Amino acid sequence: MDPIAYVNGSFVPLADAKISVLDRGFLFADGIYEVSAVLDGKLVDNASHLARLQRSVGEIKLRLPETLDRITEIQKELIARNKLENGLVYLQVTRGADKSRDFPFPKADVKSSLVMFTSEKDIINAPVAKTGINVITVPDIRWERRDIKSVALLAQVLAKQVAAEAGAGEAWMLQDGYVTEGGSSTAFILTRDDVIVTRQNSNAILPGCTRKAVIALAQERQLRVEERSFTVAEALAAKEAFITSASAFVQPVIAVDGKTIGDGKPGPMATRLREIYVEFAKATAV
Template sequence: MSRTVYVNGAYLPEEEATVSIFDRGFLMADGVYEVTSVLDGKLVDFQGHAIRLERSLKELDMAQPMSTEELLAVHRELVSRNDIVEGMIYLQVTRGNPGDRDFAYPPADTPPTVVMFTQNKPGLADSPVAKTGIKVISVEDLRWGRRDIKTVQLLYPSMAKMAAKAAKVDDAWLVEDGKVTEGTSNNTYIVKGGTIITRELSHDILHGITRAAVLRFAAEAQMQVEERAFTIEEAQAADEAFFTSASAFVMPVVEVDGAQIGSGAPGPVATRLREIYLEESLKAAI
């Protein structure tokens, strides 16, 4: 049975869903997106994703297509119609269809394109990879300068993921001016001497919703956190490393550029933070 998806106010079988060839998301990557995880049939950190969506739209001078309450209703309807217990909901908003191709923005009253669909991911919370950890390589960060806006410009992260695949590892960490910015689709961390180190918020990285929650939980657990950039060499010499994202939660990293991190297995800090995040997120899910 096909999925039910949402396109511009209508719930449709995925085979019947279409978007104009003149849509600026297709022609110009002129759009933003969010991904919200679903655990036990409930939405995790939905409010944080809705707030970040509003910020991304504002930074690109795009209108909010619907209220937070309306977005929540559509998310819940898609979870229900597609029987999602564990998985994700992808939301994309573009500047819409101006009727032709032009670099200039279309008139402000051009209706935006709003698309949402589900991805069924049984076992999302109990991922076996989290028990073994992942391996990463480093690649030069060649993305544009406003990574804090969650745009659909994902070609370079895709290229970096393919470079990791070619190197027979799991992911890539992006490096600019000698320091790690973030992963291809996640925020990055190392642990040294009991202190969690992660890059500070700026235009250089995405302001991760999972990042914010994990750092809050770390503070509540009286873990030490230092927000600063770190190098690949620091990561290789760290006691632990991990990353956070909406779909992977807290994921241990056990190798960077061929160098084993710590014992080569998920460390106690990352393991505990994953446990806390999943426990607290399930309590707060809506």
């Protein structure tokens, strides 16, 4: 079956899904995106993703062309049309096509563009969930509003390419000696005192939806969580490390820059948090 995409009001074969070359997302990276996981044909934690979408578009004064309820309807329709059981739904909103190609926002009569598509991925049974991943570190060269989920991802592309060339599963970006986040994930460590540590939300990182859920689930179980910055040295001295994201859930990190963390195997905390998150995802998916 040919995959189906959504483009500005129409469901079309993915091969025929097109936007104008004058679209500001293409010309200026003037747009916002979100990715929601799908388990058993249902959206995982989607309300959190759409709330972040609404915040991000508000930060750049970009008007959504549809209500959040309608966006949810479109997501579910895409899942149904593609018979998607497990995977991801990607959506992107841009400021639309303006023939002037001028830097300031176009006139009010230019309508925002909304596109969506799905992809298959078995997140729960991913082999790296059992083996863990190695991460490498790279300088964080991104702009200063990383809390906005912008489609401008070139810095992350370069970081993850370096990781891929090194055989690593992710890149941790560093600024002033501290880990900000992964190329497409949130970074966590578990200290020797059994404290779960992740960087506090600010303009320096994206407020991860999976991050938010994992922290809440940990706190519900009286696990200690501390939101603060940490260094690579602290990560290497930790009991465990892991990352979170919509496309990976909770994934153990067993080494940084080739140096092992703990015994070099996925630790019990990361393993348990993954199990807890999967339980949450299945129970609350809609």
